[in-house]
Each structure stands twice: as C-alpha cells, then as structure tokens.
Amino acid sequence: MNKTIKVTCAIILYDNEVLAVQRSETMKLPLKWEFPGGKIEEGETEVECIKREIFEELNIKIEIKNQLTPVTHEYPDFKIKLIPFTAEYVSGELILKEHANSVLVNKKKLINLDWAEADLPILQEYLSL
Numbered sequence: 295m296n297k298t299i300k301v302t303c304a305i306i307l308y309d310n311e312v313l314a315v316q317r318s319e320t321m322k323l324p325l326k327w328e329f330p331g332g333k334i335e336e337g338e339t340e341v342e343c344i345k346r347e348i349f350e351e352l353n354i355k356i357e358i359k360n361q362l363t364p365v366t367h368e369y370p371d372f373k374i375k376l377i378p379f380t381a382e383y384v385s386g387e388l389i390l391k392e393h394a395n396s397v398l399v400n401k402k403k404l405i406n407l408d409w410a411e412a413d414l415p416i417l418q419e420y421l422s423l
C-alpha cells in the first residue's frame with residue numbers, strides 16, 4: 295500500500311472573498327479546483343509548510359488564522375491527509391507559478407467550482423462557520 299501523503303492547504307481571504315486555484319492540465323487531478331498548498335517536507339511544521347507553499351506557488355504572504363478539521367481521502371491511485379487552515383492575505387502580488395487559473399469568489403459561490411474531492415468536507419465545514 296502507498297503511504298498517505300500529508301498536504302496542507304489554505305482558505306485565503308482577500309478583500310472578503312476566498313481565493314481558489316485551478317490545477318493545471320499536467321498535474322494530478324487535472325483542472326480540479328483546490329485551496330492552494332502542498333506536501334509537508336521533512337522537518338517542517340504544518341504552518342511552516344503552508345506559508346512556504348503559498349509563497350512558492352502564488353508569490354504572496356499570508357497570516358494563518360485557524361486550523362480546520364483534517365480530511366483523509368483515498369483517490370483511486372493515492373491517499374492524502376489534507377490539513378486545512380484559514381488565512382488572510384498580507385502582501386505581495388499574486389503570480390500563478392503552477393496553477394492554470396485562480397479566482398476570488400464570494401464564500402456562498404465556492405460550491406459552484408469543480409473541486410478536488412478531498413476538499414469537499416473542508417468546504418462544507420468552512421461554509422458552516
């Protein structure tokens with residue numbers, strides 16, 4: 295069995311809207327929408343990971359607010375533990391380094407995007423806050 299990969303992601307508020315990003319055609323889960331983030335590296339805390347990933351992928355700095363409930367999800371060919379944080383934009387110009395697209399969406403409209411499956415419970419929890 296493959297081992298579970300640990301991934302952090304951030305629900306980033308930017309002028310009262312939430313940032314969602316679309317995976318590129320060449321990534322796993324092509325063209326699915328997700329909260330930006332990535333795999334935890336050895337020796338790194340979850341919070342260090344999410345801040346690093348957001349800067350690497352989007353060129354912005356964020357402030358972490360809260361951790362939401364982690365979700366374990368099995369895709370057909372791999373399994374992840376997705377660890378979500380809420381966050382606020384702090385500084386920097388948004389530059390997409392890896393993703394195909396990004397949108398700022400009103401919280402109530404987030405559900406209309408075609409999300410990576412593992413994100414759905416996270417989205418549900420966030421919408422209930």
Ligand SMILES: Nc1nc2c([nH]c(=O)n2[C@H]2C[C@H](O)[C@@H](COP(=O)(O)OP(=O)(O)OP(=O)(O)O)O2)c(=O)[nH]1
Binds near residue numbers: 330331
């Ligand atoms: N960053 C992020 N990844 C997510 C989310 N939901 C979800 O299922 N994932 C999956 C997609 C990826 O397989 C994995 C995150 O890894 P990554 O973004 O660092 O890796 P990657 O696309 O380069 O994947 P890989 O080809 O290296 O395996 O978690 C999410 O909301 N954010």
